[in-house]
Amino acid sequence: MSVAGLIMQQLCSNKFVSPTTGATISSAQFGILLALLFMPTSTLWTRAFFAFAAAILGTWIFVWFIQRISFKDVVMVPLVGIMFGNVIGGITSYLAYKYEMTQALSSWLVGHFSLVLKGRYEIVWLTVPLVVLAFLFANHFNIVGLGKDFSKNLGVPYNLVLFAGLTIAAMITASIVVVVGAISYIGLIVPNVVAMYKGDKIRGTLVDTALFGAVFVLVCDMIGRVVIFPYELPIELIVGALGSLIFIALLFYRLKYGRKAIRMGGAATGCCSAMPCLKGGAEQ
Numbered sequence: 001m002s003v004a005g006l007i008m009q010q011l012c013s014n015k016f017v018s019p020t021t022g023a024t025i026s027s028a029q030f031g032i033l034l035a036l037l038f039m040p041t042s043t044l045w046t047r048a049f050f051a052f053a054a055a056i057l058g059t060w061i062f063v064w065f066i067q068r069i070s071f072k073d074v075v076m077v078p079l080v081g082i083m084f085g086n087v088i089g090g091i092t093s094y095l096a097y098k099y100e101m102t103q104a105l106s107s108w109l110v111g112h113f114s115l116v117l118k119g120r121y122e123i124v125w126l127t128v129p130l131v132v133l134a135f136l137f138a139n140h141f142n143i144v145g146l147g148k149d150f151s152k153n154l155g156v157p158y159n160l161v162l163f164a165g166l167t168i169a170a171m172i173t174a175s176i177v178v179v180v181g182a183i184s185y186i187g188l189i190v191p192n193v194v195a196m197y198k199g200d201k202i203r204g205t206l207v208d209t210a211l212f213g214a215v216f217v218l219v220c221d222m223i224g225r226v227v228i229f230p231y232e233l234p235i236e237l238i239v240g241a242l243g244s245l246i247f248i249a250l251l252f253y254r255l256k257y258g259r260k261a262i263r264m265g266g267a268a269t270g271c272c273s274a275m276p277c278l279k280g281g282a283e284q
Contacts, residue, residue: 001176002213003131003206004169005187006194010145010202011165012063014077015195016251018188019173021078023085025184027058027170028177030092032108036101048123048178055174058088059166075251111183111236113221126175130168131210138203141165183236185243186213192250 005018012022019025031054035047062084066077096102107115115121134141140161144151151158176183190213191205198205217235220242224233 001186002190002209004172006191006209007169016078020184021081023062024059024173025182026085026088028055028174051174055170059170108181110234111181112234189246
């Protein structure tokens with residue numbers, strides 16, 4: 001999940017885009033519901049196929065939509081994704097209540113490890129070749145993150161690499177959702193924390209992002225097992241609580257140092273206001 005978030009942030013050039021804020025998790029849940037509605041006796045692999053298709057389509061629609069927004073503030077893009085994800089989640093909940101699928105769908109709405117049993121968790125191994133692909137095409141993802149014109153000048157097919165990367169991120173997310181349910185904030189928080197120390201290049205941070213994401217989930221799982229021992233809290237509750245606090249801290253950090261960098265850029269060019277200079281430079 002942390003690697004999926006890293007890919008989406010690089011491709012969308014926004015540090016607040018992730019499977020959570022990009023409607024990928026909500027779309028995967030919607031795909032699982034469709035499998036339960038139309039194929040009640042379907043196997044886990046069939047549900048995974050529906051989740052893959054829905055997650056890929058939902059992520060593509062989100063990126064297609066934000067590409068057509070003229071005002072792309074650093075906070076506006078993830079807010080649009082959250083609203084889009086809530087719309088998909090609302091439709092999912094409505095259909096689940098209407099067709100009495102709420103209880104059957106509940107296993108995938110909240111992330112927990114009780115379903116990680118032999119014969120059910122093997123789908124997670126699909127993430128291994130997907131992460132390897134992400135590592136091989138890491139330089140292409142970095143170039144695409146710099147913009148369409150820059151990619152064309154370097155001979156990189158922008159749309160092909162963009163949607164290939166989004167597909168990899170969506171399939172990684174869907175495979176996790178099918179096995180353990182929704183786990184929010186991992187793809188949002190972990191890449192940002194690693195980027196503070198390792199930079200933004202995917203190839204240089206992918207391994208660290210994956211390992212730190214695993215450690216973060218492990219710590220949250222240990223907390224969930226200890227808080228109300230001998231009972232266990234779902235991993236989603238712990239990750240959601242800690243993730244919300246870290247997300248707010250990252251938000252203030254990015255806004256503070258982002259404005260500082262803009263002011264320094266304006267001072268270096270001798271302008272009284274940095275924004276017109278940046279805008280003019282981009283247009284030029």
